[in-house]
Amino acid sequence: MTESQLNVLSVVGSLRRNSVTRVVLNYVTDLLEDRGCAVDLLDLADEELPLYNPDAAYSRPQFPGLRGRVEQADVYLLGTPDYHGSISSPMKNFLDHFWHEFAGKLFVPLVASHEKGLTAIDQLRTVARQCYAWALPYGLSFVEKVDVQSGVVAEQKLKDRLNLLARDVQVYGSLLSGQRKADLAGSDAGFLAQYRR
Numbered sequence: 001m002t003e004s005q006l007n008v009l010s011v012v013g014s015l016r017r018n019s020v021t022r023v024v025l026n027y028v029t030d031l032l033e034d035r036g037c038a039v040d041l042l043d044l045a046d047e048e049l050p051l052y053n054p055d056a057a058y059s060r061p062q063f064p065g066l067r068g069r070v071e072q073a074d075v076y077l078l079g080t081p082d083y084h085g086s087i088s089s090p091m092k093n094f095l096d097h098f099w100h101e102f103a104g105k106l107f108v109p110l111v112a113s114h115e116k117g118l119t120a121i122d123q124l125r126t127v128a129r130q131c132y133a134w135a136l137p138y139g140l141s142f143v144e145k146v147d148v149q150s151g152v153v154a155e156q157k158l159k160d161r162l163n164l165l166a167r168d169v170q171v172y173g174s175l176l177s178g179q180r181k182a183d184l185a186g187s188d189a190g191f192l193a194q195y196r197r
C-alpha cells in the first residue's frame with residue numbers, strides 16, 4: 001500500500017460456504033488490484049462480528065483492529081445476498097458498527113438477487129446517506145446459477161459490467177478520496193469540516 005493508492009474494503013455479507021456474492025467480490029478485487037488499488041477483504045463468514053450492541057461495541061477487544069481497517073478504506077465494496085428484498089443481517093450488522101468512519105467515502109452496492117436487488121441496493125444507498133457517505137449512482141446485481149456458475153463468473157455481460165464498475169470505483173473513489181483528504185486538512189466550510197480532528 002502506498003500513500004496515493006486507493007484503499008478498498010471489500011465486505012462479503014453472505015455466510016454461505018458457496019456464496020456467489022463472494023465469487024463476484026473476489027472477481028472485482030482482482031480487477032481493482034490490476035488497476036493499482038489496495039483491496040482488503042472482510043469476509044463476514046470468516047471474521048464473525050458480534051451483534052451490534054451500543055453498550056458493548058467499542059469495548060470489545062477485537063474491535064480496534066477492524067475499526068482501523070474501516071477507517072483506512074476510501075471505498076466500501078458492499079456485497080450482500082438479497083434476503084426478503086433486503087440486505088443480509090451480517091451486512092446490516094457490519095454497517096451498524098460504524099458511522100462517522102464512512103463519512104465522505106464511497107459505497108459500492110453489489111447484490112446477489114433473482115429480482116435485480118433494487119430494494120437492497122436502495123437500502124445501502126440509504127445507509128450511505130445517513131452516514132454522510134457517497135454512493136455509486138448505480139449498483140450491480142447478479143443471479144446465482146446464471147451469472148455465477150461452478151464458483152466462477154460465467155456471463156460475459158456481467159464481466160463487462162464488473163469491468164465498468166471497477167473503472168468507476170477507481171476513478172470516482174480516487175476523486176472523492178482526494179477531496180475528502182483536502183477537506184479534512186483544510187479550513188474551508190463543507191460537510192466534512194465537522195470530522196476534522
Ligand SMILES: Cc1cc2nc3c(=O)[nH]c(=O)nc-3n(C[C@H](O)[C@H](O)[C@H](O)COP(=O)(O)O)c2cc1C
Nearest residue numbers: 014016019020021081082083084085112114115144
Ligand atoms: C432467507 C432468504 C431470503 C431470500 N429472499 C430473496 C428475495 O427476496 N429475493 C431474491 O431474489 N432472492 C432471495 N433469496 C435468494 C438469495 O438472494 C440468493 O440465493 C443469493 O444468490 C444468495 O447469495 P449468496 O450465494 O451470496 O449467499 C433469499 C434467500 C434466503 C436464504
